[in-house]
Amino acid sequence: MSKSFMRGALSAIAILPAVALAPAMAADSAPLNVGYVYVSPIGEAGWTFQHDMGRKELEKNLGNKVKTKFVENVPEGADAERVIRDLAQQGNKLIFTTSFGYMNPTLKVAKQFPDVKFVHLTGYKTASNVATLNARFYEGRYLAGVLAGKMTKTNVAGYVGAFPIPEVLQGINAFTRGMRSVNPKAEVRVIWVNSWYDPGKERDAAITLMGQGADIVTHHTDSHAVVQAAEEKGKYAVAYHSDMKKFGPKAQLAAVTHHWGKYYTQAAQDVIDGKWKPTSVWGGIKDGFVTLEAINAGVPNDVKQSVAAAEKDIVSGKMTPFDGPVKDNEGKIRQEKGPMPDSALNKMDFYVEGVAGKLPGK
Known part of the structure; x- marks a missing residue:
């Protein structure tokens, strides 16, 4: 065997470990x-x-x-x-x-x-x-309710809902409790569209609610149709999920946003x-997951201060949107005192006092 062959063989052996390691290094990166x-x-x-x-x-x-x-x-x-x-x-x-x-x-x-x-x-x-x-979307909903309760002239708000599951009911009920915390005469009316995303149905529901006297509408659906409908009708809207003022620059009262x-x-x-x-x-709010933002420039400072005070109390733990007594809209006490526990929130299947009508299937 020649010396040159031996040197070549040894060189090949020497580089084998490096070649073998290459795929592993690539996998790591x-x-x-x-x-x-x-x-x-x-x-x-x-x-x-x-x-x-x-x-x-x-x-x-x-x-x-x-x-x-x-x-x-x-x-x-x-x-x-x-x-x-x-x-x-x-x-x-x-x-x-x-x-x-x-x-x-x-x-x-x-x-x-x-x-x-x-x-x-x-x-x-x-x-x-x-x-x-x-x-905890419902925390932002409560703040939006405080804002709506102060800004409504008819004392009626409309709510376009997707499906009557606990998450959506938490929002409807927190919004209602927020409204009634500053305006005991406030009433919330709900129309269910049975879809997360159906702009046509969402729009129709919003227009129907405004026809029933709602001067503020909001939604738990995925499109901006409700905000757009409010803009067309000269009413207020609370946007949900994201800031939608580009679709309703005059209508958007504020937006409950998620991050x-x-x-x-x-x-x-x-x-x-x-x-x-x-x-x-x-x-929730204190964790940066939920924010009430893009408040309309036409909202008076004292109203903004009321919303800010409620937010401070929620973040500090001084209050929650479902502190007892929590009464449903048929008069039954659902939480006597103290904050409603998460186990109950996750099974919510009722309208609170101030929501008109009955839940589908009830």
Whole structure:
């Protein structure tokens, strides 16, 4: 065997470890793939728009450590399960499913992909690889109610609701209690559209409510149709999910907005660091998840001060929107004294005093 051959063979052996290490080094530096499932189109405002803002904030905060992907306008049910599974199969190791009706599809897919982390909004079931995330939207709703109670001339507000689930009822009831805390004559009327996103139905419901005397309307639906309808009719509106004043510059009284970017960033960083846990997070105003913002310039200073005082009390823990006594609109006491516990809030199935009518199916 020649010396030159021996030197070549030894050189080849010497570089083998480096070649073998290359794939491992590449794997270590590969970005975390993060998937999102959205129930409605991203659009220019609303629930999904805010989640997509949070996704973009995550990308900005973590840079090349993450790579995100989203699928929008995914119906709850079988379609959601298929999309969630597809995202897992495509190598996304952290998946956010952003609608209440995605809960069971998320849990089903999570069982099939134990190495993938899932975060579901706004459900209540967890698993070893499924966390839950929710915001105390009702805190912002209470503040909006204080504002509406001070600004209404007819003492009637209209509320366009998606589905009569606890999360939506918390908002309706907190808004009503906020109104009546400053205006005992206030009444809230509700129309259900049985959809998270149906601009046509949302608009029709808002117009009907304004026809019934509501001079302020609000909504727990995903589009800006209610705010736009109020602008056309010369009424006030409280926007939800995101600031919608571009669609109702005169109509928007304020906006109850949601902010997800900080949580999304932390969750992704925890996965990268191997510290992720299947937690259940339910944050409110003090946690930065919910804000009442973009208050109309026409709102008097004393009204703004009333809203600010209520916000201070909520943040400090001095009060909650559901401190007893809490009475339903049929006269039954639902909470005698003290704050209503989370277990009761998560099962809310009634209208409080001041909401007109009966719940569907009651």
